[in-house]
Amino acid sequence: MAFYEAVRRPLWGFGLMWITLACTYGYGGPITPLLSWKAFIPLSRLTYSTYMVHTFVVLFMYTSREVELHMRIDIFIYYYLAALVLSMLAGYALYLLIEAPVAELQKLAFSKPDRETTSSNIAMRNANADADARDSAAKAGSSYKNPVNIHDELHVHAAVKF
Template sequence: MAQNLPPRGQERDDTGKMRRHTNPALNILGWCTAIGSGKAVVYGLYDAVNGHPLNNDTSAFFNVVHRNVWAIGFINTFLSWKGWIPIGRLTYCTYLVHPVIMYVYFYHKRTLLYLTDMDVAFLFMGQLLIGYAAGFVVSLAFEAPMMGLEKVIFRREKKS
């Protein structure tokens, strides 16, 4: 009588889900390929930015591949983490309100602005803090109630 065994290279964990085991050499090769691809995407245009344009073949290959490299591997897993959702919402609201904060500051100046490194640092930090505070208020005032309303309107029935 044949037993119900999982396929070779797989086994069941404590929850009953199938777990796949990869050859360590293949795993290392995959990680090296992913790291190399990531570096190529990040640093691939270094020469082009510094005045040495890419040839047509290299440019076409880069344009085809560079977006797909970000979609695979650890980067996608890291950026898809659910903990980023509230931070992303806050950042988006801050992105929406920060031009208003900048306009209010600069259009209310009565004198010329002479900038030093210290002035720019303090100006940046002050507008960053005010921007995130305003973004938080906008998120609480507008986005959170709309999300609650959306949950009520588009409520899905639970599977039994």
């Protein structure tokens, strides 16, 4: 029994790590589509925020009582569901107020610029457009007149999406 108690938690962690790595590298089999199911995405975004606030929700629920609580199964289920719903609501509020805006700021700060909007690509597209226009004008026998520069028409806006 002592051996089991000594190794059960490290083995559980190792098993979870093995499943994660197997799914990441394509060896997860039927577990990979199950864990990649799109319905888990909203839940995965709420789990950390809910984890951060659930202690305070439970503490508030049990310390705000004025009388002693005698645990029965129906009372236990009632308190469990109340703590779950209140923790999820508080976690959602924390996600909307803190986690989502910070994630958007990180995305803006650390994202690579789009290849289409970098200044060197814009200059290259302008040069290619000018060369193409000169070639086609020379073939047609007319003089080349520089059109409006592509760079002048391109306006890049960075919008924050919440």
